[in-house]
Each structure stands twice: as C-alpha cells, then as structure tokens.
Amino acid sequence: MGKKQRVTTKDNSLPKDQKGPSLKELTARLHLEEKQEALFIEAFTHSSYANEHRMPSNERLEFLGDSVLGLLVCQYLYLHYPSYDEGQLAKIKAILVSATFFATFSRQIALDKYILLGAGEIHTGGNAKPNILADLFEAFIGAYYLSFGLSATNEFLTPFIESALPEIFAESEKIDAKTYLQELAQSQGLKPEYHLIAEEGPPHNKTFTVEVLIDGKVYGSGTGKSLKEAQNKAASVAAFQIKQ
Secondary structure, X not given: OOOOOOOOOOXXXXXXXXXXXXXXXXHHHOXXXXXXHHHHHHHOEOHHHHHHHOOOOOHHHHHHHHHHHHHHHHHHXXXXXXXXXXXXXXXXXXXXXXXXXXXXXXXXXXXXXXXXXXXXXXXXXXXXXXHHHHHHHHHHHHHHHHHHHHHHHHHHHHHHHHHHHHHHHHHOOOOOHHHHHHHHHHHOOOOEEEEEEEEEOOXXXXXXXXXXXXXXXXXXXXXXXXXXXXXXXXHHHHHHHHHO
C-alpha cells in the first residue's frame, strides 16, 4: 500500500532554513526508511510553513491519520475489553482520540522538535500548542500507514494506547477497571485481592487508599473519595502492570 502514493520535494530533504534536529535523526531513531523521507517531511509541514514556502501541508495526511487512528483504537478496545458494552467502549475511545492524548503522544517521541512552522506560529510558540501537536501526530500516523501498512502502524501505536489507559481508567468513574482486571487476571490463572490500607479525614470528607494484591504481591494502589473510586484506580494500575 505504501508504494502507491508518495509526496516529493525537489531534493527530498528538509528545507534549508529548518533549524534544530534534522528529520534524518528522527527517521533513524524511529527506524524509518530513508526513502520515505519526503512523505514524512510533508507530515511535519504545518500549513503556516506550507503557505510561506509554497509546498504541501500536512493536512491531507492529518485527514488520513485521523481515520487510521480511529480504526486502530476501536480494534484495540474491541479485542481487549470483551465484557464492555458499546457505551463504555465509546467513552474510552473518545478520550483516547482526543487532542490532549495525541499531543502527549507527539511529545513522548519528540515530534514537536521537528515540526516546520511559519514565522507567526514560531513567534507564538506553535510547537507547544496542543492542537498543532495533535494534528501533527495524526499526520505522522498517516505517513507511517502509507509507508509501512496497517499492521506495522498498529504495532507502533499499541504502546501509546496502553500507556494512556491507566490514566483514563483512573480518571473515569464510568469505566469499570475492576472488571477488566478481574478478566485479565483470570486469563492468567490469577486472582486479585483488594486491601483497604488507609481511611482518613472526617466523615463528610473521607479519603480511601486501596492496594491490589495478586499472589501476595502489590500490583497497584489508588486513592479516592470513595472506596469504589480507590479500588478502580488501584485496579487500573494493576492491570497495566500485569500487561507489562
């Protein structure tokens, strides 16, 4: 699939006025093939830079990447959460595909250091704006998909999804992390146990701290304003640890 479309530039290299780390450093660090460099240059070209230099922006790749990300996130959730109904899956997906997480993913692999911005965006700190970084991640995934196909893109994306899930579970009371941990543990012949280790504060404003033990080992802990919230947070941490 990656051989059908290629975006080219005159010399297949970064524009001469680009400062900072070179894209070749990034392609080497992420094990990307040099022959795909032109496509990735487009992925890093913000519309503000494209307008100033009369070259393609990353908006088309962003459009493609958005759909690829949606598909792969849905596939991951469907396969890993068999007991969750459509509403629960949709809630997790909505959080995962938000600009907040996509911007975080961009920073995790330092994509912000390579983005090509116009003078105005540079002046206003465009490489730190969440919406620009989120769009960049979508464009990057679009380029990755065209270059290496769906399976490789899924393999690349999965660690990002799994790194975000504990935070999503911990912050969402409507997502039952305890059920997920129970299923995950049972699939490995394990049984989680929840221990209340602290209950602090006045009756009207208590704080609970819970630990999850599996085979006598602490796999996670959580604190919340209710016992259920604390257990849910502890379960989300434990589930992440089991999957490592």
